[in-house]
Amino acid sequence: MGEKSKKSGEIGEKISSELLRLIGWKNALHNMSITCNSPKHRNESGNQRETHGEDQLFIYHNPFHDDRTEIVHVSVKNSLGAPPGEATLRTKFKSHFKECQEIIECAKHSPEVNSISRAHTTRGKKSHSGLLIWLHNDESDIECDIKPHLASSRLESDAKFPIYLIDNARASFLIKIIDDIKRKSEDKKIEFFYPRIGTSVYVNEARSGSSLPLELIASDVVPFLVKSDDSCEMVIYADQKFSVDAYKKLLSYALQFSSGLVAKIKIGMPDYNPSQDEHEAQLARFHFPDRNEEIIPFSFNRSILSLIPKED
Incomplete structure (x- = not known):
């Protein structure tokens, strides 16, 4: 024993x-x-x-x-x-x-x-x-x-x-999303993004970094910044199944987080299926007509659907 x-x-x-x-x-x-x-x-x-x-x-x-x-x-x-x-x-x-x-x-x-x-x-x-x-x-x-x-x-x-x-569930989620973003981002710089929550008021406080704080370890939504010499995009992973309501809330979070910081936002959910959910995702996007960010939903669970080419 x-x-x-x-x-x-x-x-x-x-x-x-x-x-x-x-x-x-x-x-x-x-x-x-x-x-x-x-x-x-x-x-x-x-x-x-x-x-x-x-x-x-x-x-x-x-x-x-x-x-x-x-x-x-x-x-x-x-x-x-x-x-x-x-x-x-x-x-x-x-x-x-x-x-x-x-x-x-x-x-x-x-x-x-x-x-x-x-x-x-x-x-x-x-x-x-x-x-x-x-x-x-x-x-x-x-x-x-x-x-x-x-x-x-x-x-x-x-x-x-x-x-x-x-x-196990939380550990699996963290492993999956980190594996996914590293695989997709190749040589780009990847950092965890720290939304403006809590009592942070100093404008020079870093909004991204190399470690994940406790508050985000416990969260079902984990945001990243992916940077290269000429671009910066936000990638948000959610441990939530796709639905119009869930995706609409994630859009709201994403746009609050970004605050004009990036021009492109990607939102990952475990079961997003572009062949079935793309139309509903587009309808949800119409609820934010005044924002110009390009928003792309995707699944971070690999399957044959991962082979569908992504539009640049």
């Missing part, structure tokens, strides 16, 4: 590290030991903890809040089989959530973490958050989405820190 658990943990660490590398989290610190400083934190035997295991730690300046630096505590959980039943899944999630809270609670007072934070030249406010990467290695359902089963979970009312979740 111990050997199986060790193997599962090693697989989870490899997958999560590669996933975080893909979204630009390349300078994360791995496998830190955090001294426990709370008598309330207990191990599996019921004794007071001595240390917490910090799987990864990543620090970045939040592009949506001018004065804030994010300190993200990454916890990796991996199971070799399929997700358990809903009741067990919720119980395990509550346990993982509580563990993340305890790690952050002690890490906030860790001399090592504070030293790393100072070396990073943090901004006025430091915000500690958790990122739970919880994966299940069931080949028959490798893109399983556990979030709907967790939606009604009742978490501790005194939880102090936000915890973000990447499950």
Whole structure:
């Protein structure tokens, strides 16, 4: 049982590290030991903890809040089989959530973490958050989405820190869109785009960069900028099935995001079918007659439809 658990943990660490590398989290610190400083934190035997295991730690300046630096505590959980039943899944999630809270609670007072934070030249406010990467290695359902089963979970009312979740479905979405944009953009420069949301007011704050912030990791809409010497276009990926209403909302988001920044916008959805959906996409575009941007819908799931030539 111990050997199986060790193997599962090693697989989870490899997958999560590669996933975080893909979204630009390349300078994360791995496998830190955090001294426990709370008598309330207990191990599996019921004794007071001595240390917490910090799987990864990543620090970045939040592009949506001018004065804030994010300190993200990454916890990796991996199971070799399929997700358990809903009741067990919720119980395990509550346990993982509580563990993340305890790690952050002690890490906030860790001399090592504070030293790393100072070396990073943090901004006025430091915000500690958790990122739970919880994966299940069931080949028959490798893109399983556990979030709907967790939606009604009742978490501790005194939880102090936000915890973000990447499950198989979210990881698969991120992998697909990054693979798609790299394949299509070839030698062009690709950056994640940071829409003007939150409290960011400084005009010189970068609106794009090489890493994906927590807010966009949790979002069903991930925007990119693709730049070359003579052009710049926006590419927006949505983890949503095509419908007129969904596409119309994405058009609205895209035009708000772009703010006249680009002349061409591409919107990717997993099931957009040009042979069936093109007419409805054109009708949705008519709702924005005052905008001149060229908008092109596409599917980021590869199929024979990917062979249909795209108009320049």
